[in-house]
Amino acid sequence: MRVAYLDCFSGVAGDMFLGALLHAGLSLEALEAELAKLGLDEFELKVERTWRDAMEGIRVDVKTSDGAKPPHRGLSEIKTILVGSGLDPETKEWATAVFTRLAEAEAQVHGTTVDEIHFHEVGATDAIVDIVGVVAGLRLLGVEEVHASKIVLGRGIARCEHGEMPVPVPATLELLKDAPVVLSDLEGELVTPTGAALVSTLARSIGAAFSFVPTAVGYGFGTRVREVGPPNALRIVLGDREEGDEEVVLLETNLDDTSGQVVGYLIERSLGAGALDAWAVPIQMKKSRPGVVFCALVEEARADAIERLVFEESGTLGVRRHRVRRAILERREATLTTSIGEVRVKFARGPGGLRRAEPEYEDVARIARERGVPLRQAQETVRREIPIWPDEEA
Numbered sequence: 001m002r003v004a005y006l007d008c009f010s011g012v013a014g015d016m017f018l019g020a021l022l023h024a025g026l027s028l029e030a031l032e033a034e035l036a037k038l039g040l041d042e043f044e045l046k047v048e049r050t051w052r053d054a055m056e057g058i059r060v061d062v063k064t065s066d067g068a069k070p071p072h073r074g075l076s077e078i079k080t081i082l083v084g085s086g087l088d089p090e091t092k093e094w095a096t097a098v099f100t101r102l103a104e105a106e107a108q109v110h111g112t113t114v115d116e117i118h119f120h121e122v123g124a125t126d127a128i129v130d131i132v133g134v135v136a137g138l139r140l141l142g143v144e145e146v147h148a149s150k151i152v153l154g155r156g157i158a159r160c161e162h163g164e165m166p167v168p169v170p171a172t173l174e175l176l177k178d179a180p181v182v183l184s185d186l187e188g189e190l191v192t193p194t195g196a197a198l199v200s201t202l203a204r205s206i207g208a209a210f211s212f213v214p215t216a217v218g219y220g221f222g223t224r225v226r227e228v229g230p231p232n233a234l235r236i237v238l239g240d241r242e243e244g245d246e247e248v249v250l251l252e253t254n255l256d257d258t259s260g261q262v263v264g265y266l267i268e269r270s271l272g273a274g275a276l277d278a279w280a281v282p283i284q285m286k287k288s289r290p291g292v293v294f295c296a297l298v299e300e301a302r303a304d305a306i307e308r309l310v311f312e313e314s315g316t317l318g319v320r321r322h323r324v325r326r327a328i329l330e331r332r333e334a335t336l337t338t339s340i341g342e343v344r345v346k347f348a349r350g351p352g353g354l355r356r357a358e359p360e361y362e363d364v365a366r367i368a369r370e371r372g373v374p375l376r377q378a379q380e381t382v383r384r385e386i387p388i389w390p391d392e393e394a
Helices: 014-023 028-036 075-083 089-110 125-140 170-175 193-202 260-272 300-314 361-371 375-385
Strands: 002-007 043-052 055-064 145-148 151-155 157-160 163-166 181-187 203-206 213-221 233-240 246-255 277-284 290-298 320-326 330-338 341-350 354-359
Touching: 014 043, 014 055, 014 125, 014 193, 014 213, 014 233, 028 043, 028 125, 043 125, 055 125, 075 089, 075 125, 089 125, 089 170, 089 193, 089 330, 125 193, 170 193, 193 203, 203 300, 246 300, 260 277, 260 290, 260 300, 290 300, 330 375, 341 361, 354 361, 354 375, 361 375
Parallel strands: 002 145, 055 213, 145 203, 151 181
Antiparallel strands: 002 233, 043 055, 157 163, 213 233, 246 290, 246 320, 277 290, 330 341, 341 354
């Protein structure tokens, strides 16, 4: 499995991410061909190989003709650009997910709704190019998983469209909730909302240790040249990781005074907070009281946050924590165009030629409702058209 590890020793921003990908081997010509599919004519990609503190890397600058004041696009306008582009479905899906996270964070910070939010800096053409460029670049490099280090934050005051704001700006902190961060003494905005949205959306783990074999390294530089401290750069390490084995954390607690509604809500909240899986098993406890064991399987980086959630929601007095290893099949998700519509499909494969594919229930159910056909009929139609693996014939 091809993986990308983001070393955020000096923060992260969209242009730094893009520069690091190019320095690690992403073809500029292939990237420009993907960005041309957006249909936006008002930008030019300026790529410069440069050195800072004897470190070589790439600085990317998106030159636009937006003028002094960038357009204040809303999420619906950006979705329209993405949907109408010639980008492949998976790139559209992940880019949309990044912008949706940004909209949700901005709405939370400003006390409004996602539909009413109009992006300022991050709605400009350069931010769209950064986000789409990163997502498309990862796909061009064959990256299947993204992981990140703990994210180093700066301090001070940032001047933006809303005026002067403390660093990290509110939207950045909202995006990094439950992620491990390091509060440093470095002055300036090390992590931008765009960078925070990219990492929090794309990274499968943040701050967790994992093993892989590095094959390429790239450095992407930010605009600011820092005289003190590490260079203003993001390091990306590309590599290969063996399928089938990883270490995770199992959280569990016995509950005998919690209603079924609360247990169900706790499972829902845990999954929403990033748990790999969550479930409850009925048990008979001391004094013959019926109860349940609540369990959550989580990545190490999310263990503390989900453990705290269990304490808050269940009222339990203690949570057990075990490190476990799990064997997993190689997995991939793809959006396929079938004879009855677009459907997300989860693929898995393993030793001995094992192959599995399962269409996403919500997509098939939606199509069944729209077409007025039985769900089982829609499922059978989709399954007949699913390949054994994305881009492979059955």
